[in-house]
Amino acid sequence: MRxxxxxxxxxxxxxxxxxxxxxxxxxxxxxxxALVKSSEITSMENSTNLKIHFNVKGLxxxxxxxxxxxxxxxxxxxxxxEGKTIQNKEKTALKQDMDLSLSLLGVTMNMGIWQDIxxxxxxxxxxxxxxxxxxxxxxxxEEFYDKQYLVMGxxxxxxxxxxxxxxxxxxxxxSTTLQNTMLDFVKDNIDEFDPGFVAVTxxxxxxxxxxxxxxxxxxxxxxxxxxxxxxxxNNTLKSKSTLELFKEVAASFTGxxxxxxxxxxxxxxxxxxxxxxxxxxxxxxxxxxxxxxxSAFEDVKFIGEKGITITxxxxxxxxxxxxxxxxxxxxxxxxxxxxxxxxxxxxxGKKIYVNKPSKSYGTYxxxxxxxxxxxxxxxxxxxxxxxxxxxxxxSFNDLMGFPNYNLDDYEDYEYVEEDFPFSVLVDYEYLDFxxxxxxxxxxxxxxxxxxxxxLGADVQWNGKDKTVVITKDDISVVLKQNxxxxxxxGSEVTLDAPVTVVEGKxxxxxxxxxxxxxxxxxxxxxxxxxxxTTIEE
Numbered sequence: 048m049r050x051x052x053x054x055x056x057x058x059x060x061x062x063x064x065x066x067x068x069x070x071x072x073x074x075x076x077x078x079x080x081a082l083v084k085s086s087e088i089t090s091m092e093n094s095t096n097l098k099i100h101f102n103v104k105g106l107x108x109x110x111x112x113x114x115x116x117x118x119x120x121x122x123x124x125x126x127x128x129e130g131k132t133i134q135n136k137e138k139t140a141l142k143q144d145m146d147l148s149l150s151l152l153g154v155t156m157n158m159g160i161w162q163d164i165x166x167x168x169x170x171x172x173x174x175x176x177x178x179x180x181x182x183x184x185x186x187x188x189e190e191f192y193d194k195q196y197l198v199m200g201x202x203x204x205x206x207x208x209x210x211x212x213x214x215x216x217x218x219x220x221x222s223t224t225l226q227n228t229m230l231d232f233v234k235d236n237i238d239e240f241d242p243g244f245v246a247v248t249x250x251x252x253x254x255x256x257x258x259x260x261x262x263x264x265x266x267x268x269x270x271x272x273x274x275x276x277x278x279x280x281n282n283t284l285k286s287k288s289t290l291e292l293f294k295e296v297a298a299s300f301t302g303x304x305x306x307x308x309x310x311x312x313x314x315x316x317x318x319x320x321x322x323x324x325x326x327x328x329x330x331x332x333x334x335x336x337x338x339x340x341x342s343a344f345e346d347v348k349f350i351g352e353k354g355i356t357i358t359x360x361x362x363x364x365x366x367x368x369x370x371x372x373x374x375x376x377x378x379x380x381x382x383x384x385x386x387x388x389x390x391x392x393x394x395x396g397k398k399i400y401v402n403k404p405s406k407s408y409g410t411y412x413x414x415x416x417x418x419x420x421x422x423x424x425x426x427x428x429x430x431x432x433x434x435x436x437x438x439x440x441x442s443f444n445d446l447m448g449f450p451n452y453n454l455d456d457y458e459d460y461e462y463v464e465e466d467f468p469f470s471v472l473v474d475y476e477y478l479d480f481x482x483x484x485x486x487x488x489x490x491x492x493x494x495x496x497x498x499x500x501x502l503g504a505d506v507q508w509n510g511k512d513k514t515v516v517i518t519k520d521d522i523s524v525v526l527k528q529n530x531x532x533x534x535x536x537g538s539e540v541t542l543d544a545p546v547t548v549v550e551g552k553x554x555x556x557x558x559x560x561x562x563x564x565x566x567x568x569x570x571x572x573x574x575x576x577x578x579x580t581t582i583e584e
Contacts, residue, residue, distance in 0.1 A: 077261070077361070078247060078263045078359060078361070079233065079234065080365060081359070081361045081365050081366065081367050082230075082367065083230055083234070084365045084366055085366050085367045086226070086230070087136070088366065088421075088424055088425060089133065089134055089135065089136060089425055090131070090132060090133040090134070090423070090424070090425055090426065090427035091131070091132055091421045091422065091423060091424050091425070091427060092129075092130070092131050092132075092421065092422050092423045092427060093128075093129070093130055093131075093132065093419060093420065093421045093422075094127070094128065094129045094130075094419065094420050094421075095126075095127070095128045095129075095417065095418070095419040096125065096126070096127050096417065096418045096419070097125070097126040097127075097415070097416070097417045098124070098125050098126075098415075098416040098417075099121045099122065099124060099413070099414070099415060099416075100122060100412075100413070100414030100415075100416065101117070101118045101121040101122055101411075101412070101413055101414075102118060102411075102412040103118065103409045103410065103411050103412070104409060104410045104412070105381070105409045105410050106408075106409040110409070114409070119152075120151065120152060123150075123151065123152055123153075124149070124150065124151050125149075125150040126147070126148070126149055126150075127147070127148040127150075128145055128146070128147050128148075129145070129146045130143055130144055130145030130146060130160075131143065131144045131145075131427050131430060132427070133427055133429065133430075135167065137167065137223070138222075138223045139165070139166045139167040139223075140164065140165040140166070140167050141162060141163075141164045141165075142162065142163050142164075142429070142430070143160070143161065143162040144159075144161055144430055144432075145159065145160045145161070146158075146159055146160075147159070147160055154182075156180045156182055157180065158177060158178045158179070158180050159176075159177070159178040159433075160175075160176070160177050160178070161174075161175070161176040161177075161432045161433065162174070162175050162176075163175075163432055173199075173200060174198070174199075174200050174432065175198070175199045175200075176196050176197070176198050176432055176433055176435060176440070177196065177197045177198075178195065178196055178433075179194060179195060179196065179197055187446070191441050191446065194439060194440055194441045195439045195440065196433060196435050196439060196440035196441075197440065197441060197442075197443060197446060198435050198440045198441070198442050198443065199442070199443040200442070225296065228292065228295050228296065232288070232289075232292045235288065236283070236286075236288055236289075239283075239286075240283060242274055242275055242277075242278035242279075242282075243274070243278070244271060244274070246265055246266060246267055246271065246275075247263055247264065247265050248263070248264050248266070249261075249262070249263060250262040250263065250264050250358070253360060255360070255368075255369070258362060258363065259363070260360040260361060260362055260368065260369065261360070261361045262358060262359070262360050262361075263358065263359045263361070264356065264357070264358045264359075265355065265356065265357045265358075265359075265372075266354060266355070266356050267350065267354055267355040268350060268354040268355075269348050269349060269350040269351075269354070269377075272349070272350055272355070273341065273345070276341060277338075277341055280334055280337045280338065280341070281334065281338070284330070284333075284334060285330075285334070290330060293330075339390055339393045340390055342393070343386045343387070343389045343390035343393060344383075344386045344390070346382070346386075347379060347382045347383060347386045348377045348379060348382075349376065349377055349378075350375060350376065350377065351375035351376065351377045351412060351414070352375065353373055353375035353414065354375055355372070355373075355374050355375070356372055356373050357370060357371070357372035357373075357374075358370070358371050358372065364424070366421075366424055367421075368420060368421050368422070368424075369418075369419070369420045369421075370417070370418065370419045370420075371417070371418045371419075372415075372416075372417055372418075373414060373415070373416050373417075374414070374415040375412075375413075375414050376412070376413040376414070376415070377410065377411070377412055377413075378410065378411040378413070379410045379411075380408040380409055380410070380411075381408070381410075388477060391470070391576065392472070392475055392576075469483075469484040469491065469575045469576065469577055470575060470576045470577070471484060471493060471498065471557075471576075471577045471579075472576065472577070472578050472579070473498070473501040473502060473579045473581070474579070474580060474581055475578070476501070478497055478498065478501055479497070480493075480494045480497055480552075481494065481497075481550055481551070481552050482494050482549040482550040482551075482552040482554060484557070484577070485549075485554075487544040487547075487556075488544065489543075490543040490544040490556050490557075490558070491556070491557040491558075491570065491577065492544060492547070492549075492554040492555065492556060492557065493554065493555065493556075493557045493560065493577070494552045494553070494554060495515055495517075495526060495546075495552070495553040495554065495555040495560075496515070496552065496553065497552075498555075498557075498560050498579070499517045499524075499560065499564070501579075502519070502560070502564045502566060502579060502581065503519055503581075504517045504518060504519035504522070504524075504564065505517070505518050505519065512527070513527065513528045514526060514527045514528075515527075515546075515553050517563070519564070521536075522536065522563065522564065522565070523535075523536055523537070524563050526546045526553060526555060527546060528546055528547070528548055528553065529545055529546065529547065530542075530545060530546055531544070531545040531546075533546070533555075533559065533563075535562075535563050540559070540562075542555075542556050542559055543556045543558065543559070544556050557570070557577055560579070561579060564579075564581075566579050566580060566581045567579070567580040567581075568580075
């Protein structure tokens, strides 16, 4: 399962990358080359704008009032970033100088952000400086009113992480390796990738500042995105080259397990071998589960009517110098919950599924409108960060009040996992309970009235002798509170656990219900699902 989850993340990443080049034409390969070349830029100036479009449907009047206030804030917000970036070819050293502008409800806040990160040498360097907007200074403790900058350095990071010495250099190296591995895979396999539609098209050139730019447009709607995933899972995923890629990626993830720098090479190697073995053995299981998920969510819309549209402008040197796009996302909570229940039933091997309407918490429509441009590629000269000291700045940990805790201080605490109740289904329809199912020893107890009535029986309470009488056709059952015996068609039956009352509801062993009503019962402990089946499959 561990390997399958990691594989899923890789599927999504690679699917998005290959979505750019589904036509496999010469022009689309040119865009791929531009993406690769742009990733090799060592310095540049850039500007980015972001707007959010937010709307919610299907909420109650009370909920709508609250959400409308949030929507007003988001819909009137605009983020602009302008900056300079310098990095080395190995991507182990980075300097940034950024001006951030946030417009919110008619008020604009400006701040500068600087970074100097260098993991190329023996001793890591990490300095981050943020200019504190005047608006925020009003809310700082009095002793910080006159401070202009907030600073985080390597020593602050070490303290806030409770003395865990992370191997940042290794993280950067693994990240770079993973990125290069992904790009190499796409370049090597692009000719074979053909889901049957073209997502990227060549548009008319545009002229900016006298320079002619080649323009490409990526368009995906909800159906195309799902078709892309289906093709990748059922075709590309089965190829030998993809399996080798997954092994490399799994090995990279395993390498991250040693970022704490404890030198546990033996454990890391063992984990790597286990991941590779699991991946090889369970690849078909992953494909099966992924297809169940795709089938269950087939009618659930995740991409709105405007779809995903991104245009790229490439200059004569082969660099992407402009990006403009709109991503239209939809989160339908009721449809997602219903599809999740349907998927859970199918994973348990069920062929039929009938579900009452799921509770909806609204449908959220989120639009991301963005544009970016870069210039002075590989021409930016070095720059200095602001001069900071105790007179004009505060450290992050001073502001947050972080003491230098040690992990040993928490050795007496233990993690308690939250326990969720079993799901109980009758003919694949979920039941709602006042008293949740629970285990009495090894016996699962369920609410008698709800389950018996769902199975078509009549349930009556006899207050005089405190018994529950259940009847259906030629079946009769009598349950007595706190008794370990029940009457089934006039004969005494010993129960695995006594009948009890919880929250005013009579609880009975789940297995006895199946025996009494002559129905099939299937209990899945790992998935925490109980099925009662009366229909013929």
